[in-house]
Amino acid sequence: MAEDPRVVIIGGGFGGLYAARALKNTAMQVTLLDRRNFHLFQPLLYQVATGTIAPGDIASPLRLVLKHQKNVRVLLGEVTGFDVQARQVMQRDGSPIPYDTLILASGSEPNYFGHDDWRRIAPGLKTVEDATSMRSSILLAFENAERETNPEKIVEWLTFVVVGAGATGVELAGALAEVARKTLRDGFRHIQPADAKIILIDAVEHVLPGYPLDLSIKADKALKRLGVIIRTNRRVTDVQPAMVQIGEGEHTEYIHARTILWTSGVRASPLGSALAQASGAELDKGGRVLVLPDLSLPGHPELFVIGDLANPSIKEKQMIPGVAPAAMQEGQYVAGLLKDRLAGRVTPPFRYRDHGSLATIGRNAAVADLGWIKFDGFLAWMAWAFIHIFKLLEFENRFIVMLQWAWYYLSWRRTDLLITAHRPPAEDPVK
């Protein structure tokens, strides 16, 4: 009896999970391997970072999500490399996992553009731990301002810099403004949280690059209404504890801020280069693997790369953004292609269907570009809220997140304002 073909998927994000789900009811043995035991709904991470929802609300255990799909086994493990001749994935614990087909979907990580030392000062926002640690930094800044007596230092503690004016940066800056102006109001005796300065910096010309200009301008206005200071056309040239330097030469400016948050772009997971080395594939400048129009590697029809890690522009000039819908579509595409192969059918090249972009700015403003229609304001906010709620995997998470948003909408209260895993205030670390 011939064994069912073994498909190994690395990464349980949008790409990997949707590939695994699309392989339901097929004669393939699927192994889904991830370093974490849960799928994370990253588009709402900024709401964890600002205390509106809990980490568990946007994290679903992969094992339980897939428990009724009997041809899938989920394994917790860390991949260290590939043996494409032997068709094996190598794990940190030394045990190899054999495959007939490999789908690499290990995503991306924050990009500091060659300045990895900035990461310690200006944390990114890709993991649950990033979000809870960002939440702790934000809340701790207000606590330290309340304890401080030196007026200059109080201003430093109450200055928050968000680097990167893409969707995450815009959403984070808007939420942060509301935390300061609304949620924390009346909570302090020495400081006014509303005095906080939130500064959004990016080298691009307008916030939300990639959106139509009129929506960028609307987002700009909505952020300014919330009191966010927008510094576009400014490149960050240095990050030090309590200081961001922007511009160069005579245009150099220094912003004194104790809290610096990084949402400026991503770079490919290092597994991309490991696979490229093992297979002879090429990487683009961002470390993404160049794949054929069917998302496989040249000369390796058994190797696929999807999601943030894939660059399918090798032959066709289609630009695919690093967003969740693209990863989902790629996961489903590869699953379909594998089914076609088993059935002896030919699959047309992958085509990204752009369903549009949505970003939210504070409690009830948003901008939406659905291609055939652009809109903003409360209607866009409602569209944003519904789409995000219904994309959450689990019914119960949808319900709880909806309730928490409703509660926040009515009361401005955020429910998850914990400072965790921090050291209590000691000597001032900045001299």
Added chain:
Amino acid sequence: MAEDPRVVIIGGGFGGLYAARALKNTAMQVTLLDRRNFHLFQPLLYQVATGTIAPGDIASPLRLVLKHQKNVRVLLGEVTGFDVQARQVMQRDGSPIPYDTLILASGSEPNYFGHDDWRRIAPGLKTVEDATSMRSSILLAFENAERETNPEKIVEWLTFVVVGAGATGVELAGALAEVARKTLRDGFRHIQPADAKIILIDAVEHVLPGYPLDLSIKADKALKRLGVIIRTNRRVTDVQPAMVQIGEGEHTEYIHARTILWTSGVRASPLGSALAQASGAELDKGGRVLVLPDLSLPGHPELFVIGDLANPSIKEKQMIPGVAPAAMQEGQYVAGLLKDRLAGRVTPPFRYRDHGSLATIGRNAAVADLGWIKFDGFLAWMAWAFIHIFKLLEFENRFIVMLQWAWYYLSWRRTDLLITAHRPPAEDPVK
């Protein structure tokens, strides 16, 4: 103009927070100092450790809880000592806080009875981080069992030891049994989570010591129905990675278990001995401060100790258990006494009013001893659920926890099954 008397409260647990709240509308300037920015509802921590509720559901920011009480300021800080002559509290950052009256309510921590090296292997359950780390250990054990091929090691990974058969240990063991038998069912391909052995160990004769014997026996039966193995009358004599030794000499037994959880008693916060040294007060064997019947220190009517850290048996032989209601009553008592002093009234000694004990065993069993009535089963479970829901500080937390319990009740699903802040599986740490 004479300044209002300054009351400094150390610790925002049940004792400190209820003291601060009871000083509402008085001519006293209250400072509430805590290392954490939130009040934690510790009786439900075991539900965080077993994934039923999120940390944020049982943590309320002290600052926001007290925001409308204008005579209270909340400070995040760590106390390192006391100068009772100068009437100052010393903080880690070097800045002193002056007081006219001091209320020390810094609580307790897990007690390893002289074996602090066990703590690393067998974590306790007092903080949010303890609970999320316990949750990670529990879930990781099932993940590692699924990856393991050696049958002996699989059994070790699926063996869970809970040390301590008080209310926390009983509740934790019951919840853990349900996680294994219900919540994780169908989630694995190589192991059956229901094969997990949960072993509850204590040196006492019956589970729930301090409860009436018939309720202890009922709790024992309810635990056994859930498949929990109860080893009472057994003292833990050594803890090693993957091994618990119980008994001594020829009665020595070894239990091979990868997950060892510690709920066996508490010891006083080290600030108790710091205050005793500074004031000349005495400590009992558990490190608790011996206080007068009005909870003040001998010779120091301006110093009070309340909650788990106080031992008020100096003159009267009243045994006060280390539970939340006792701490709340003591906090309210001291606040009343301070108001009486300002008004020139005399306050009678503190008397603990025992409203009874409640413990829950799994989804819908519980035992209750309210003094005038004892009951068990579903009715006790309902009483337990309602009392705990209504003692949560914030309306929204009550609502979310109620919904999550209802959801769990209907579906057995737990919503917060994240493994966080762990290293992925590498080499087996146990040889």
